Amino acid sequence: MVTAHHAPGETRPGGRTARTRQAVLAAVFEELGDGGYAALSMERIAQRSGIHLATLYRRWRCIEGMVCELLADLSADVLLPDTGSLPGDLRALSHAIGAFYGDARRRSLIEAVVSAAARDPEAEAVLREFFDARLTLAGRMVVRAVERGELPADTDPKEVMSALGAPFYYRILIARRPVDAALAESAATAVWAAARAGAYARPDGAPAKGAGEG
Amino acid sequence: MVTAHHAPGETRPGGRTARTRQAVLAAVFEELGDGGYAALSMERIAQRSGIHLATLYRRWRCIEGMVCELLADLSADVLLPDTGSLPGDLRALSHAIGAFYGDARRRSLIEAVVSAAARDPEAEAVLREFFDARLTLAGRMVVRAVERGELPADTDPKEVMSALGAPFYYRILIARRPVDAALAESAATAVWAAARAGAYARPDGAPAKGAGEG
Structure with missing residues (x-):
């Protein structure tokens, strides 16, 4: 000791x-x-x-705590863009996520975090809260887009941001193939088209007054 | 013995x-x-x-082999629809995936499979091949849609099907919240809008001659 x-x-x-x-x-x-x-x-x-x-x-206490803390630490480097338009913001963030997960160590890290959450309820709570906070922060770009009239008022900011991230985690954890710029481009194009089509409307039709409400 | x-x-x-x-x-x-x-x-x-x-x-040999085999076994129960239109097919399959993962045991199973793949290269290869085969099979609905003129000829069937599945795996593994019918509806609406917007066009612009080529 x-x-x-x-x-x-x-x-x-x-x-x-x-x-x-x-x-x-x-x-x-x-x-x-x-x-x-x-x-x-x-x-x-x-x-x-x-x-x-x-x-x-x-x-x-254990490996689980370390990998969750490392993910929180590294993710702070993925800056949230404010380009003046939602398609611009989505594209910038999508490429930032793509670059982040272009590094095999970061792909191993998200695998470690998900494995930790599967085994350890405390790690699961940390993961859930971490992504919830990230979605709320990133969702501000959707709130700005609604204010600019780019999207319907009932758009759920967190659902939009979840949809932007989802293809990367699918690629890494499920399809198990490398993340590339084509995926980042596809994710941004898809989310913009889907959001305009109303795919991320709140079920109750409530307007988005702030990203923190999602 | x-x-x-x-x-x-x-x-x-x-x-x-x-x-x-x-x-x-x-x-x-x-x-x-x-x-x-x-x-x-x-x-x-x-x-x-x-x-x-x-x-x-x-x-x-180990738990990893068992969980991969169980996933393959259970997934055979998710039938691939043929409703006559791609929006109909996407919606039917999305709700089938949602119902599949509505059961907590199946959510635990996909966690187990992803954890297994993170630890064991053999389990990773099984997972990659399993989802690749599923995407090819499900991609037939996209091939039919291209033949019906619903989508551009350069649409990548596997990318469309990956995009349909991605929100479910994000919800289970990353956001760690329950899968519901609203998610299934959102995923189907999103993929249809995104596919029409060209989000899943092959980078080389090659036409989709068959789902097996992706």
Whole structure:
């Protein structure tokens, strides 16, 4: 056992806890590149990060917690566009998602996160809340589009954003083929056409007053 | 160790091998209902099915092989419609997929299959080939639609069918919320609008001569 000099969960920027966290998440990401999800283990992450195994277990409990935290961390790099039109925003975000998942380590990561959620109710709750928050944030582009009159007022922003993401997760998890620019282009074109056709209308016909309501 | 009276892999209908297979797959399905993927183990399946553990290991090697075989088995029950129009076919199939995944055991099964593929290259190959074959079969409705002049000749049948399935897998694996009739309706409406807008055109513009070419 190592001795904790700081309280667990302390996140003083640049402090020991923050450095430990960065070292561990970087090690998880590199391990995903080396052996994918199958080879991931607390022991290997401890070895690669140089952080004591006991510290890992104290802070993350298990692999499931680590992969969920890494996904949240990396996804912050996918910026939400504001190009002035919904087709422009959808296309920019779709290509950003495509570029994100162009990296095999990130495809392994989403596999790891989904596998974690299948086994661990706590990881499942983290995953559900994480994507819900992302959909609400990204849904702002749909709220702006409704305000500009590009889409009907009863369009559900989260359903639109779910539909934009869905083809990528299908490709990675189900079809198990690489993500490419053609998929990103297809997803953006499809969602724009479908949204105009009313495919994402709220069943109750309620107008979208804000993305947070979805 | 039990003694094998028949060669492994023999599938004489109604024979001992077929009965064993049915008992084991039924036990896997029931176990998924009881404890989901997390609780699945060879020991529990042996206990529930009444088949010796050694027999299970000899025929399936691991849980991964069993869940892939169960998915293939159950999916045969989702019949491919031929209503005379593509919107009708899409709507019928979408509601059939929605009904299929309305059962929590089937949602646990797809989680189990995706988790298996993340860990085991052999399970991944089985999953990829299984969905590829399903997409080709279902793609016949798109080939018929092109022949009827409902869609442009360069429409990729497999891309259309992937887009129909994607929202269900996103809902189950990523958003982690229940599948409902509203999702089925939305998916069918979306794919029809997107296909007409050219979202699933082959990048090279080649006409679809048959669903098997995709």
